[in-house]
Amino acid sequence: MKEYLRYAVYGLIFLVPFIVLLVTSDLYFPYITGKNFAFRIIVELMFASWVLLALIDTDVRPRFSWVLAFFAALLGVMFIADAFGEYPLKSFWSNYERMEGYITLVHLFMFTLVVSSMLRTTKLWNSFFNTTLGVAVALSFYGLAQFLGAASISQGGSWRIEGTLGNSTYMSIYLLFHIFIAAIMFFRTERPGLRYTYGTLVPYFAFLLVQTGTRGTTLGLIGGVFITTLYIALFAKGHAHIRKIAAGALGVLVLTSVLFISFRDSAFVQNDPRLARIADISLEAGSARFAIWSVALEGIKERPILGWGQENFNYVFNTYQKPELYGQEPWFDRVHNIVLDWLVAGGVLGAVAYFGIIAAVLYYAVLRPRIRPREEMFSLHEQALILGLFAAYFVHNLFVFDNLVSYIFFAVFAAFVHSRVATPVESLQRPKVSEDSLVRFALPVGLVVTLLVVYVVNVPGIRAAGALIDALRASSDAKERLMHFEDALSYGSFAEQEVREQMAYNTALIVHKDEIPQEDRQNLYVRAEEEIQKEIAEKPGDARIHIFASLLYRSGGQNEKGIAELEEALALSPQKVQFMLELGLNYIDTGEEEKGLAFLKNAFELVPDNNEVRAFYATAALETGNKDLFSSLITTKEQLRALALTNRSIAALDKAGEFDLLEQALIYRIEEKPKNIQARVNLASFYYEQGRIADAISTVQQAIGADPSFKEQGEQIIEQLRSGQI
Secondary structure (H helix, E strand, O other): OHHHHHHHHHHHHHHHHHHHHOOOOOOOOOOOHHHHHHHHHHHHHHHHHHHHHHHHOHHHOOEEOHHHHHHHHHHHHHHHHHHOOOOHHHHHHOOOOOOOHHHHHHHHHHHHHHHHHHOOOHHHHHHHHHHHHHHHHHHHHHHHHHHOOOOOOOOOOOOOOOOOOOOHHHHHHHHHHHHHHHHHHHHHOOOHHHHHHHHHHHHHHHHHHHHOOOHHHHHHHHHHHHHHHHHHHHHOOOOHHHHHHHHHHHHHHHHHHHHHHHOOOOHHHHOOHHHHHHHOOOOOOOHHHHHHHHHHHHHHHHOOOOOOOOOOHHHHHHHOOOHHHOOOOOOOOOOOOHHHHHHHHHHHHHHHHHHHHHHHHHHHHHHHHHHOHHHOOOOHHHHHHHHHHHHHHHHHHOOOOOOHHHHHHHHHHHHHHHHHHOEEOHHHHOOOOOHHHHHHHHHHHHHHHHHHHHHHHHHHHHHHHHHHHHHHHOOOOHHHHHHHHHHHHHOOOOOHHHHHHHHHHHHHHHOOOOOOOHHHHHHHHHHHHHHHHHHHHHOOOOHHHHHHHHHHHHHOOOHHHHHHHHHHHHHHOOOOHHHHHHHHHHHHHOOOHHHHHHHHHHHHHHOOOOHHHHHHHHHHHHHOOOHHHHHHHOOOHHHHHHHHOOHHHHHHHHHHOOHHHHHHHHHHHHHHOOOOHHHHHHHHHHHHHOOOHHHHHHHHHHHHHHOHHHHHHHHHHHHHHHHOOO
16 A cells, blocks of 8 residues: 555646646636646645555654745744635635635645655656756747747737746746756766767756846846856865866856846847847836836735735735826836735735745855855756756746746745755654554545545536637637536536626627627626625625626616716726726716826826826817817827727717818827838828818728728729719
8 A cells, every 4th residue: 555655646746737738618717727726636635645654654754944944934824824815715715817825825835845845865856857947848849830820829919939838937936947947957967978968958947048038037047047157156175177167157148148138239139039129128117017016015014914915916916006106007006026026915924924935945055064164065067056046036026926826836946955954843743553553544545535535626617617618719709608607607606707797798798799689698797786786795895896897887878877886996996097997988988087187187287197098188178169188188299199099089080170280190100100001091081071072082091002902892982082973
């Protein structure tokens, strides 16, 4: 029995690296949910098998190091922080988009505990590292195919490769870890062929990392390599040739960085989107991040000790929203800074526990060998590479955030260090359980408990994710869509908010489609309203839910209810410019022009340099007959260009008789999108209405030149223009 259990644990450990290849197209968020559910199920089975094994094999029982101690402390602190946070349900279970929360933290701890207890020899760790490098090579081939244009990228139209991870940032941190794993194996092996292979993988992965276009990770890699080579150059005593090589590499790195900075504005750099993106790193480019950080700091001041609980940054973001964030993503659920993220989630106590894990890893792997060289357990190269890796990882996380992939390999290296330095805990070594007792009692109980845990933790969420994606695919059948939404809600999963939001949003999209039976549309609308109101009642204080409710009501013609929900959202996020704009335009649409203009004025005064907001305000001025206000707002070409980008503004110019400005606005539209045939047709239509037939014909001819596929239709329009039949 012992051997069967041992092989089961090893098999499950070595299965984890393959999770990154999994894409579940039949589940909502196909790049996220499948990987996370797979990880949870594998870890649950792995942990249960390990517990049974540990009952009869004292050699695999937990041992002590400060790495695991701080990890356990993090679990304890975050349990309290989540339980007493703003919305405990989401703190513990997260949602489909992130799949993190306390439940993932527990699984990561179990994974770290089992891996560090089972992989105790260099041979086993080499096997694990080789396995994950093999998976990384397979994944990298797909990324290379995306780079070469032979495979599609899910981030529509983007050049930033993502592999099977669905996000270029996730791909970048995955490659970063494997660059350092390959480097560790390069120094470990004594076989020339393998050393050549590992040495080739390092620059290959680095090349692909740059193709992800993730600036924070690229900076992290540069910083990590710098620290690694500096460490070797300083401490490789007795190895003069190694120090010289490291010093030379350090010099090349510094020189390359200086040259890149010096020529960042050159055509060579600017004409390559990857290099141009890296060259664009600046304080100005990071202004949005800094604004989010300042929002986080306000939340930290309010709850400094235990924070707001995991997955609750949206409450901080709503409350302390900065007007200058208009034009960025409407909803931020992460600070995009690892320090501030943990301070928001767990306060000072949570952050100390989390960073204590990293401090313990670096103490054992880097600092202790310098303080107590006789107890050195890590080679110089391992010390340098672990230090460089965590420096690179930290820089990466200063600008983004963790995900399952980065968490897994964070846990792998925590386990790697813990496995080598941990000491036995005497009290855990004493109890003895016979194999007979194991088979008779522990095994049946363990099997039942494990299956129960696997079902409760995973199955409702998996089934709901499948039903939700089915609902979204049933675009032309309201009855079928409602059936799948009801199915998704019936499982009582942790993702009810996402189901209800998607129910409201997708109902709003089809409620006016006459080709769908009215009764089916009405039934879907009524149920969507019931569910979004349930979510508002269950999760008070979240502005996002009120926006979905507002969208639903306005799509159904219940404008008063829609506006009331917008008012609630603005009350919860009083500096949200987007809410002010929507309220202003909705009030104008319902005849309350003075009230609408007041909201638009407030929005404009918060961000007077934002031409898009100015354009909305100016449009409202035209719609309400206030031409003097309009003229004072639109005084430059840049402001008129912004005005030209909205259909509402074009219609307002036409209705107000501002034909000179309308013509210029339509021309600006074409300049903005030269291949947009509809923009040219709109200009031709304007010329026709003004009696300028020759200009109309010329514009249609230009449209044909811009898009030859428009030739047949364009020539028909020209014929009609000439004959006056339009």
